Structure formats: structure tokens, C-alpha cells
Amino acid sequence: MRRLKEKWFCFWRRIEKAWRDVPRKVKALLNVLAIILASFLLYVFSGCPAFTVEEQYRRAEKANLVGPAEILGTVELKDAYSVYDRLLLADDGEGVIMYLYRADDISNYRLVYREKMGEVTVLAAPSNDVFWWGRKEIEVPVLVFDSCPAAVRAELELELGCEFNGEEFQKTYSLESYREKQGYFLFSIRASASYELGAEGCALSTLAQVSGHDFALHVETAIPATVRLYDEAGAKVYEKSLYIRSVAGEAHEARGDAE
């Protein structure tokens, strides 16, 4: 043991002497190299955080095996109950991407990819938190993705219905929106109640859930929608009626397996 200790000290002294003899320039360069290596390790062990929203979004695209898509814009979500406060919208030609994230923690995100419904695609922001129980107010952003650059104004009619605790709700929402960014129109549906949201909250929640892809329960839900697009002169350039279905609903419809 003592000999081992002596050998170790001897070895250490040799290392120290050798290090003393190394020119200062070489020492500094070795330190810089070590700093680069340590920084890389730190970055890896910290989970390789992204530095910008776009960088994080591009990584999420790859992780979800979708895209690359053109980023259309970002919408601020004002729902106090939601985990996410921003919605980034993108279009890859075949489908649209709704990317929910937190502005103060960009690593916290949820990406939803939906195939296009044709020339226009109607979807709500697929927030996970759009449950209405115990809430007095709910706001659901609705998006109409379009490929009609001449259109500057859009009208959307949505027929929502739901039954909750014996309460029947059926309403046709007529909404209007002006173009702010190319690629989509943004609408918003707000509902409020003096005590607690009932069937209307359920209907809006269903719209948001159907727009995402985690709710296979909504396989039979088909929400009718009509979109009308108008150009600057006020002339109608496009009109279409369609159904908003869940991913499961679309798949079963395509295979003719719906109940």
C-alpha cells in the first residue's frame, strides 16, 4: 500500500513537472479545447435545449416525422386555463401543422398535424385544456387554412351541438374574419355563463378535441362548416361546405367502417 502511494506521488510529481514545462500558449489552447468539450457535454446533458421557437419547432417537426412546412404565423392564445399560450401555424402542402407552445418555456409544446380537407381546412386550436367543467368562460380560436391569396375576408358558419346533463345545445355560429396573414383566417368563438358553462362549453370543447388527434372517442362526430371567401371588391371567390372530423373519424369514414 505504501509503495503504491509512493508510486502515485511520484507519478503525480512527474505530471506536475511536465505540465509546468508546457509553454503557456499550449496550456491556454488546451484549456480552450477543454472548455469547448465541457460546453458540448453541458449542452448534451441539459437535454440539448433549442434557443429559438423556430429551432424548437423544426426539431418537433422531425420528432413527429412531419414537415418541413412553411411557417404561416403565430397566434397568441388568451385562455388562462391553457398550458400553452402561443399557437404556431404551418403548412407543408399536404397538411397543416398546429404547434402549441409556451412563450416562457419553448421546450413545452404539442404538435398536431392534420391532412388538408381540400382547398380550405377548418380546425380549432387543439388545446388539451379546453375542458369546460367548472369554467365560466371559454374561448376557442378557429382557423380556416386556405390557398386563395386573393381572398381578404372570410365567413364561417359552424353548427355545433352537444348534450350535457340533460341540457341540449344546438347553435349555428356565423363568424367573420379579415385577412391578417397569408395562408389562414383566424376566428374566435367565446362562450360565457354566470355560474358554470354547460352544454355550450361541451360543444366548444368537442370542436377543439376533434381538431386534435388524441380523442378517438369522437369517431362519429362530424361538425358541419361552411366557408365563404371574398376578395377586395367584395365578390365571393370561394364557397365550400364540409365536415370537421377527428383523425379516427376520417380513417373510419375512408374505410367505410363507421358504426
Next chain:
Amino acid sequence: MDNYEFEYWCNVAVRCIKYRPDRQEVKKELYEHLEDRYDSYLAQGMKPEEAQDKAMQSMGSPEAIAPQLAAIHRPFWGYLLDVSKWVLAGLTCVTVIAMLRYRSQLFISEPMYPSYNPYTDTYYQEENYACRRIMYDEPDCTAYSDGYTFTLSRVAWWREFDESEAEQGDDDYFFFQIEVTNPRPWAEYENMSRWFRAEDSLGNYYYNGNESAYSYDLEVNGNFYRTGLFTYTQDMWFRNFSSQDAEWIDLHYDRAGRDIVLRIGLTGGGEK
């Protein structure tokens, strides 16, 4: 240093050297030179004060030497060494903390099988029923997309028996594993096992986990977990497995313009 004249001379000579350790070192060296000369003049028989003046004169004017010494001893590498030492020490501490905090990035997760490991066990018995593995294979079928490599590494087909050991062909369970690797440490991976659908040689269609809605739907589903710094494993299975007579099942990921196909052969595997 007890000769104040020499020390003053040295201080003037090194005052332009910016890097303090260099300044001290050069000062010490100059002082030693002065002392050597002083000693040699004393040995030649000079008086101490005379020898001191002569030693300083022989070294030249300290004001003239100062800029020359500063030009030789530039401070850049010294400062770089000092700063890099502290930065490296700090960074090492932070890296160790990060390693401890984010050790989940390093350590491998264990798969969670309900009662038996379908790939290593061959038989499992409970009170009312027993299961036997009837096929095991390592197909090593590979596909690539978006920088990820998908490898179908293991498949296992299990059949349930009743108490009398009679086969019940409709209670079959089919498990398979897909290894997903990406050499970029910053590459993330989501649970794509819920987006794989399947079709067998008989035309049976298995919905993917996000599309399947009814209890009678044939379905592909799975979990995923990290199994290494660059590897994820998708532990997958078929629900309502109905391909007993099929030759193969093709797994498809055909969303967003991708076309990942992995084929599971059902006729090989030895144990069947």
C-alpha cells in the same frame, strides 16, 4: 530583495509589462542579473556603492529597456490562460450538476411488460390459463426517414391455452419491437408507435393507435422509451390479432408524405 536601488531599477524596467505574473518573474530575473554583476565587481575590488552603480549602468537605462520587455512579454496568452482556467473550473462544476440533474438522458429505461417478457420467456402460467410462445424472430428489417433509422428488431407470437392445454387460436398476442436511432444528440423523438398502421397478406387492416376507435377494431399500438443516448425502443403489439394464416404483415407509416414500410414475416421464426 533587500537592495532598494536594484529593486527600484527593476520596478522601472518591468513597469510596462501588463501581465502581473510575468512582471514578477522578469523582475526576479533582472534582480538576479544585477546581483551577479554586483558580486563580480566586488570581487574585482570595487567598493560596494561603486559596484552597485556600475552594475546598474552596465544593464542600461531601465526606461529604455521597459518597452522592449513589454514587447517580448505580451499579456494575451497569460490572460487567456487565467480566464480559461476559471471558466473551465466553473463549467466543470455546472456540467457535473447538469449530469446529475438530467441523468435520465444517460440512463436506459427498462421496458414494462405486464406479466412476462414476450421476447425472453417462452411459457407463462396463471391460475386459469397459460400462454406459450409459438414464434420468435429477429427480422432485422430496416427503414430510414428524417435522419431516423427504424429497425424491426424482435417479434414474438404468443398463444393462450386453457386449463386442458387445448389451443385457443383466437387468443393470440403478437408483440414486436422497433428500435429508432438518430446519431444527433439533440434529435428528439415522439411516440410515433401510435401512427403505425398495418396490413397483412390476407388484406386485414390494422388501424393505428390514433385512428382505432372501437373495441373490435384491429389495431397496432405501442409504447416507447429511451434505451440509450441515441436510441428509442417502440414496444408494440397488435390488438385483436387476426393474421394467423397470413404470410406477412406490413407496418406502414405513411403520414405527411413519408413512406416507412417494415415487413414482419410470419412463416419463419422456428418455434411455430
